[in-house]
Amino acid sequence: MGKREAIAAFVDQPGGLIKALHRLQDQSGHNFLSPQDIELAAEVFDLPTASVWGTATFYSLFSMTPRGRHVIRVCESAPCHVVGSLNILSELEKHLGVQVGETTKDGCFTLEVASCLGVCGVAPAMMIDENIHGNLTPQSLAKILAGYA
Ligand code: FES
Structure with a gap:
C-alpha cells in the first residue's frame, strides 16, 4: 500500500x-x-x-531526523533519577557506544531521554519503541537489548 x-x-x-x-x-x-x-x-x-x-x-514521539529501528527512551524525571536512571543511561551509552541523541552504527538503536513515562512504580524505567521496561539495573540491560537486536 x-x-x-x-x-x-x-x-x-x-x-x-x-x-x-x-x-x-x-x-x-x-x-x-x-x-x-x-x-x-x-x-x-x-x-x-x-x-x-x-x-x-x-510531539516528542516524532522525529525529523533519521533514527534507528528501535528507539530507547530513558526516563530522567525525579522518581527515576533518585533510584539510578543516570547509571542506567551511562551503562546504555557504554553498551551501545553512543551518546544520548545518537544512533548505533548498525542502525539498530537510537538512545533518547524522556520525562516521566507514567510508570514511576517500577522506577528506574525506560521505553523501547512502545514497550515499558522497569526496575532496571545496569546488569539487566544487555539481556533486554538482546531481545531487540
Ligand atoms: S519518573 Fe520515571 S516513570 Fe515516572
Whole structure:
C-alpha cells in the first residue's frame, strides 16, 4: 500500500493526523518524518504544511531526523533519577557506544531521554519503541537489548 493510501483512511477519524504521522514514521524505515512526509500529510488532510509541521514537532514521539529501528527512551524525571536512571543511561551509552541523541552504527538503536513515562512504580524505567521496561539495573540491560537486536 502506498503512503498516500495508507494515511487517507485516517482523514475522517478523531486524532487522524497524529495516527497518519505515526504511520508515515513507521513506514519510513528510519523512524522519522521527512519533509516529503509532512507535505504529503498536509495535502491529504488539506491543511497548511506549517500546521502539520507544528503538530509533528510538538510531539516528542516524532522525529525529523533519521533514527534507528528501535528507539530507547530513558526516563530522567525525579522518581527515576533518585533510584539510578543516570547509571542506567551511562551503562546504555557504554553498551551501545553512543551518546544520548545518537544512533548505533548498525542502525539498530537510537538512545533518547524522556520525562516521566507514567510508570514511576517500577522506577528506574525506560521505553523501547512502545514497550515499558522497569526496575532496571545496569546488569539487566544487555539481556533486554538482546531481545531487540
Ligand atoms: S519518573 Fe520515571 S516513570 Fe515516572
